[in-house]
Amino acid sequence: MDDPPDVETLVAGLNANSESARKYAVFKLQGLLADPSFADAFIQGDGLPALRECVLAASGNAQAYALGGLVVLLELDMGWEVVDGEVVEKAVELAVTHPLVNIVRNALTILVLVVSRPLNGASDYVTAANTGFGAIRPALDEWPTFLESLVQRLSASDHALCASALHLVNALMRDAVANGGENEWPKFIKRLQDLGVIGAVGMLMRGDAASDMSSPLAAAILEFQGLTKIMLRKWRGVKVNTEISEHKRALKTVHILSRPEKFEQTAEDTLDQLTGRKSSRRHHPEKWRRLGFETENPTWEFEETGYLGIMDLVDYARRNNDSYHKIFLEQAVQPREQRCPLVRASLGVTLIMYEHFEVDETAELEAPVTMGHTRGISAGDRFDQPRNLDKIYRPLLLQWGRLHTATLNAFLRLWKLSGAGLEDFYKIEELIRIVVERVIGLAPRRTEIGKIEEDMRTVTLETARAWQMDGLSEVYEDAWGPHLVQVREQLYHESLQFMKEQRIRCMLQGSWFPTAPESSSTAVAWRFVRLSPTRRYLHYQTYPAKTYENPTLDELHEKIDLNVVTSVDSNVSASEPGATAAAAAAGASTASTTSTIRDSVRAAPPPQPTTKISILGSGPGAPESVLLDLYPSSPDLAAEWLDGLLLLLNQQPITKSTTSMIQMMEEWGVRLRMLNLRWEDVDWQDLEMRVKGLDVGGREVPDREGVDEEFWYAMENER
Structure with missing residues (x-):
């Protein structure tokens, strides 16, 4: 070389x-x-x-x-x-x-x-x-x-x-x-x-x-x-100041584009004009409040958003010239408390977007990212490529004006759909915050702005509320961690106990069952079955037909001692409409613990046209045999008696009807607990007291006013 x-x-x-x-x-x-x-x-x-x-x-x-x-x-x-x-x-x-x-x-x-x-x-x-x-x-x-x-x-x-x-x-x-x-x-x-x-x-x-x-x-x-x-x-x-011509012109644009109706002059105003004296009332007394400002001095309301807020407001008014005017025409015929304050909503959307894009978390202005054309950013130093590209690049940030317009339109639409009033403003604002996180925050980097505008235009109130509840659950899951798991476990046991008492109360009242499948060619007699108050015996009696009044316990001369019941054979979960494999699996797993339950779902038989529950048992040294067959006439009755029998024997319910109710009560219980907790400022000792059900003070104790005699408390009963 x-x-x-x-x-x-x-x-x-x-x-x-x-x-x-x-x-x-x-x-x-x-x-x-x-x-x-x-x-x-x-x-x-x-x-x-x-x-x-x-x-x-x-x-x-x-x-x-x-x-x-x-x-x-x-x-x-x-x-x-x-x-x-x-x-x-x-x-x-x-x-x-x-x-x-x-x-x-x-x-x-x-x-x-x-x-x-x-x-x-x-x-x-x-x-x-x-x-x-x-x-x-x-x-x-x-x-x-x-x-x-x-x-x-x-x-x-x-x-x-x-x-x-x-x-x-x-x-x-x-x-x-x-x-x-x-x-x-x-x-x-x-x-x-x-x-x-x-x-x-x-x-x-x-x-x-x-x-x-x-x-x-x-x-x-x-x-x-x-x-x-x-x-x-x-x-x-930049602070909004009406002494600055550009700021004053922006506020005037917002007012003029709303196309305000001509203010009716009073006799005093007319006299002022005739005499050449300057009128003291040249504008409508609610010139700015009509647009959604809280007072007639609009500048202070831009304290949080600065000039960015008025820029977004002017941009919205120009992008939606006709609908902007139409909004105020519609609101003019509504009660004041039902009108959505458009300006206040616009400023709220500006702040939501500002926080969503983490605008304050930005490098200062002094030094550029790179000085030369050959320098870049090492992929190994700062980013895990290409998995996090959707988080690194935010092309939607560049479409700030169109995003603000689409989000504000969603705010107005959800306000109208929910029938909100002024006292609900912050609720709708929080709902919009969730919508922004879902629609904008989860959008991949290749998503076009038109797709975001369409999603904002079509998101339903039900979907937004579902997102809100999901987000609430995620927030508390992150905040409370294992403590929320304890709450869920407690609520599950409470819900299970509630359903146990409900099913057993149905059995305590008694029910009618045909003695043979209704499709049978033989004459169908009827059997009334009832659980004893001690919950130790099943009393029953066969009748040629149903009676108008249910028989008393003394009239039921046959009974089964639940202590001799060894298993329950049923096709209820297979024939029940909408039954799931998860319910069947729950039943199978509980059966393996004590060998007291057998259900046909484990063998996965095809659905049968007739629902049947067989109670099996045996005495000392005797083989297992069928003690009683029940043919429930409806899925609800089948769920009540099958799960009631399982719960009496300390087994898990298996029907979809019961398990769905337990899951629903658990989920709503968790959400109600979360809505009552102030997770942002409560300490761990307070949390542990709440989890354990201890009194933390400051709660109003409910009374029994308006509670009828059917109200009851779940209590342990000796068997």
Whole structure:
């Protein structure tokens, strides 16, 4: 391998008249300048003027190499003395007009470094005139289509070119927000948005190229996303002040777009006009409250949202001009307490979105994500790719205005569907918070904004409430952990005990059963079966027909001692409509513990047209035999007696009817407990007392007023 040329040879090549000699020199130079010692020697050898001349006058690959060499020097914070207005203008010209990708890419990178150069840098050449947006402003006057071409570069097929263009967009945005003044940077940002930068970056976020987290493009995309949050935070920090013309104009826009009815003048107002005296009542006394403000002094209501809140409100009014006016027409005929305060709802949606996208959790404005076009983010350092890409990239954040509009429309619709009133405002607000978390928060990064708008438009009140309860359960599961498991276990046993008492009470009242299947050709007699108050015997008697009144216990001359019952054979769970395998499995698992239960579900027989319950038992030394057959006439009666018998024998119920009721009571019990608990401020000792059922104070004890004689307490009974 040939030895690399020395500085003197390279400088001579840069100054040569031969195009091939200059091309060779800048090609070699681009690689050698990465060494700071060589770069310093090159500068000391008076090589900068020759390199600058190649940047300005060379063409083709020679110019691309010269631009690349200058990039390497600037990244080392060297060579800034040659980056004057002529070099900057040349870079802008090349970025706008040149067809070669490698030239445009290096020209854009030089502009990124110029704009990103700190004003307080160590070099004496750093001034306000050659850094930031001010450094390229004169060149933009010569090339007014620069910003448009820059945004168009974001759609280029060359990903490195896209990264360079986006880095420059980021640098310009960052400088505008940091140094552009309160009135200038919003105009510049809006200009970029009008040129389509939001759509272009959104496409990059959703594309395959963004999946490589170590690429310069990924770094540029994440920086743009962070800058978007910084701008939102900056807008929120601006206090609304009607003394500022722009703020006053925004409030006036909100009022005018509502198309208020002409205020009827009083006789005093008419007299004022005739006499030329200034009227004291030029506006409706509820000019602002009509729109949803709480008072006629609207500025204080933007304390939490700042100017961001009024921006979102104006944007909504403009996007929904006709429906915005229609909302107030509909509300005019409603009682005041049923009107949805639109402005208050809009501000609430702004805060919900602000919290959802974690806008405050953003890097500060000082340092960009990357300074050079070759730097990216190591995939192993910060991200687990590609599994978490949906959490890393948030393209929907860029569609802030459309998201706000869709969410506010959902707020108004759910308000109307629920029949809410003013006292329910916070309930609907929390419901919308859940909807945002589900619809927006769970959307993959490739989801289009139109799909989100459709989901917001079609989400039902029932679905939103179901999400709310699911979210409540998840929150408390996370907050309480094993303590909530104890609550569930306690509630399960309470629900099981409740169903046991309910089933046994049905057996204590007694029921009629045919003595043979109803499909049988034989004459069907009827048998009345009743559990004794001591719960130790089943009394029964056969009758030729049902009687109007149920027989008393003394009239039932036959009985079965439950102590001799060894098993219950049944096809109830197989014939019961909607029976599940889970119920069958529960029955099978309980049967294996004491060998007292056998049900035909374990053998998985086909459904039978006749429901049958067989009670089997045996005496000392005697084989097991059928003690009594029952043919329930309905699924409910079958569930009551089969599960009642199982529960009497300390076994688990197996029918879907009973198990579903137990599960429902357990779930609602957990939810009611959670709604009563203040999990955000209760301590662990208080929690343990609640779990154990101990008195924690502050609860009103219910009385028996309005409770009839059927009210009962579950108590242990001796058998």
